[in-house]
Amino acid sequence: MSQIELKSLRKVFGQNIEAVKNLDLVIQEGEFIVLVGPSGCGKTTTLRMIAGFEEPTAGEVIIDDVIVNDLDPKDRNLGMVFQSHALFPHKTVFENIEFGPRMKKMPLDKRKKRVEEVAEMVHITPLLNKLPSQCSGGEAQRVALARTLITEPGSFLLDEPLSSLDAKLRREMRAEIDRLHQELKKTFVYVTHDQEEAMTLADRIVVMRAGEIEQQGTPMEIYGDPSSYFVADFFGSPSMNLIDGQIRRNSSQESFVFEGCGLSLDLPQLEGLREGSHCIGVRPESIKVSDSDSDIKLSVTLVEPMGKDTLLYFAHDSDRHLIAVVEGSTEIQSGDLVAVQFPKDRLYVFDSDGARVR
Ligand SMILES: Nc1ncnc2c1ncn2[C@@H]1O[C@H](COP(=O)(O)OP(=O)(O)O)[C@@H](O)[C@H]1O
Ligand SMILES: [Mg+2]
Incomplete structure (x- = not known):
């Protein structure tokens, strides 16, 4: 489990694209945080700075009281799940899931046991011998989750993991992610532009707008006590x-x-x-x-x-x-x-x- 702290975090692309302006945020151990806001507001950039794929222009990323700005992504004890799951197309589901531990030279019998455990967790045991092309969109997303779960990260970073799925599947997977969080009790940082996902999943919602935090609070605080027109308009269906x-x-x-x-x-x-x-x-x-x-x-x-x-x-x-x-x-x-x-x-x-x- 990890506590993640962002201090005066800033990212400027090129000369003047201020993707993230000045972000201060403390994410508690075990908390489910949803970063939500319209496209282009800096959600992915924030997540990528936490993960270490993007170097901050200024500010600090602190994980469990350690400044990790100079740590490689693989040394940050984080697991990341993206919108496009990018599975290896010529490897079976089993081989896709075992890839990380295999690179780390985990012995075969232990690896096999772990693959079976995480496959069980996301209900894809019957798929282990299939190729990604034989999986539906929802199944492939579960494989991507399993591939992250097997690395046992302290925190999970998820960037719009459900946005390529249809509405019904999205609801099902949302419930799965909720259940995983309750089971694992790890820190989840979840990025979405979908207010309904934010409302249903979050312990705390962080609303972003143009590279800044517009408001943060529990789903009911955000819904019932919006601090601005922007937040009022963003949450609720039909909207206010x-x-x-x-x-x-x-x-x-x-x-x-x-x-x-x-x-x-x-x-x-x-x-x-x-x-x-x-x-x-x-x-x-x-x-x-x-x-x-x-x-x-x-x-x-x-x-x-x-x-x-x-x-x-x-x-x-x-x-x-x-x-x-x-x-x-x-x-x-x-x-x-x-x-x-x-x-x-x-x-x-x-x-x-x-x-x-x-
Ligand atoms: N690698 C990049 N180079 C230049 N501009 C970028 C890059 N990545 C993101 N941006 C810009 O930064 C802003 C925030 O992007 P992003 O974090 O992807 O937003 P979101 O995930 O909220 O849609 C956007 O204006 C986007 O065009
Ligand atoms: Mg994004």
Whole structure:
């Protein structure tokens, strides 16, 4: 097991591509950390600096209290799994898995036993005599995991290991990785651009944006208490409704005026915020559809039954819509005018720079 610490870590490619700007992060022993963010935000570069495949421009990588900047990747006690698993095509699954220990001259009988153990762990025992070309995408990814598991690293670094798999297989493999982490109790650093993977796997999510940490916290902290528009928008499916508009104040009351359609909501909780451009966020599951007295009436443009629940799309502007989720099925039809309530305690407010102000 390892604790991994990144201190003022920075990576500049060429003259001015700042892939990682100034990263400070402590990853506890046994923790499952997910680095998540859009493509190009520096996730892979960060992972590669931890692994030792990329030399930091500045800063330190510290593993178990030792600065490892000058250590070779193979001496860092880490196991890495990539998106493209790059198995040897002419070696069997068995030979692929035993490759590392064989290079380290582990005796054949011990090697065989270890291959069988790790194959068992990721459920690929029946595949050991097959070639990679005879494995499905999911199976090949399990082989890649086994090949890393057999080296018994202190920590696992995984870079988008599931992104080449289809949705169903991805969910299955996600559960497998979760189980492996619980069994092995090792440190996992997992990189993905998929917010759902981050939410379901992480002990702690580290949200990256343009080479910096935007926010870190447990999945529920990130979901329930996003520090910025960027984070609010990134997590959740369907994502948070984000409505541009103006905070206005008259003598007694604060209100929010939607951009475009000019709808106005009286919102006492905006008290104390400056007037002018802001964005209000509300999660689809927080919007209440009712026929009681309510803030506003909106027309339904689309009804999407999802089985367990139904998505309602509302027009509030010519090119923007709001989404609400209602449980189960609904009588509501496209074209209906429906009363919509914004629960006052479940609103987020962002300023025009995208910072959360309430
Ligand atoms: N070897 C490289 N040379 C030049 N630029 C690179 C190199 N590797 C990554 N970059 C750039 O650094 C930034 C971060 O890349 P990366 O860490 O791969 O992002 P992510 O994994 O989050 O998609 C991107 O702008 C990318 O184009
Ligand atoms: Mg990447």
